[in-house]
Amino acid sequence: MRPLWKGAVTFGLVYVPVKVFAATERKDLKLNLLHEACRTPVQYRKWCPACEREVPPEEIVRAYQYEKGRYVLLEGEELEGLDGDTSHSITILDFVELSQIDPVYYDKAYYLAPVAGGEKVYDLLKKAMQKTKKVAVAKVILRRKVSLAALRAAGNVLLMSTMFYADEVRNPVQLAGLDYHAKLHENEVKMAISLIESLSTDFRPEKYADEHREALFEIIQSRVANEMIVEPAARPAPENVVDLMQALKASIEKAAKERQNPPSPGKKAVRKS
Numbered sequence: 001m002r003p004l005w006k007g008a009v010t011f012g013l014v015y016v017p018v019k020v021f022a023a024t025e026r027k028d029l030k031l032n033l034l035h036e037a038c039r040t041p042v043q044y045r046k047w048c049p050a051c052e053r054e055v056p057p058e059e060i061v062r063a064y065q066y067e068k069g070r071y072v073l074l075e076g077e078e079l080e081g082l083d084g085d086t087s088h089s090i091t092i093l094d095f096v097e098l099s100q101i102d103p104v105y106y107d108k109a110y111y112l113a114p115v116a117g118g119e120k121v122y123d124l125l126k127k128a129m130q131k132t133k134k135v136a137v138a139k140v141i142l143r144r145k146v147s148l149a150a151l152r153a154a155g156n157v158l159l160m161s162t163m164f165y166a167d168e169v170r171n172p173v174q175l176a177g178l179d180y181h182a183k184l185h186e187n188e189v190k191m192a193i194s195l196i197e198s199l200s201t202d203f204r205p206e207k208y209a210d211e212h213r214e215a216l217f218e219i220i221q222s223r224v225a226n227e228m229i230v231e232p233a234a235r236p237a238p239e240n241v242v243d244l245m246q247a248l249k250a251s252i253e254k255a256a257k258e259r260q261n262p263p264s265p266g267k268k269a270v271r272k273s
Contacts, residue, residue: 004142006115007088009151009158010124011136016125017118018090018143018165023109023159029216038233079144090149090160095134105163112151112158124160129153 003019009017033042046055062079063071090112112124129136129152136151140162148163172178223229 005088009090011092016121017115018112019115020113023111029213039230040232090138090140092136092138094137096137098152099136104169107162107164112160126153126158204247
């Protein structure tokens with residue numbers, strides 16, 4: 001497993017050099033989009049409708065649309081200088097109780113491993129967090145985006161989860177249909193609790209599988225086994241492309257004829273226009 005980057009966890013004057021690894025990976029089956037008529041993969045291009053041509057990366061700039069059809073251009077230097085030199089650091093801001101963080105705030109998880117020579121301070125931070133049962137709230141920059149993050153000791157490793165900011169989490173008060181009034185009988189509540197208790201068990205993630213992905217993969221394997229395979233149609237060569245071998249052959253034949261029938265010494269070859 002290759003690290004995404006190497007940096008450091010910092011809190012106070014303590015510096016913990018770490019390597020950051022993605023803790024999860026998507027196992028979705030990637031389906032390509034083909035043109036039905038010729039079975040050729042469809043291309044996605046950055047197209048300018050005004051210039052009617054494809055736009056190369058060096059001609060693309062970033063902008064913010066503050067009104068319909070009106071944009072503010074943002075230079076790369078301006079964006080890179082917003083957060084200072086923190087691209088390879090995880091800066092701890094506070095320590096909080098894990099139970100105080102609602103799971104809705106969690107986004108993507110990463111493992112933090114010690115860099116050679118930093119094992120002792122890494123282990124010190126991990127053990128201190130285990131003893132206090134605290135979670136660190138930190139700021140980190142990943143893929144050019146400043147993210148809030150939570151660091152916690154998970155067994156023998158430090159686990160970092162990027163988080164949504166408070167204004168990125170929607171308030172359920174805005175949901176339609178929550179202003180209801182229901183009258184529940186006490187026996188109904190007791191029966192619901194009894195049902196939950198009868199279905200309660202320890203969480204074992206390996207117990208659950210992506211049945212849709214497995215079924216889709218079985219269909220794909222079956223079609224490959226039965227040679228139900230399509231290939232893109234051969235593209236016809238453009239009519240204006242000269243066949244190199246034919247051109248060379250014609251040139252050789254022409255040169256041979258000129259050697260066999262050289263022009264008379266007293267006559268000059270006339271160039272045809």
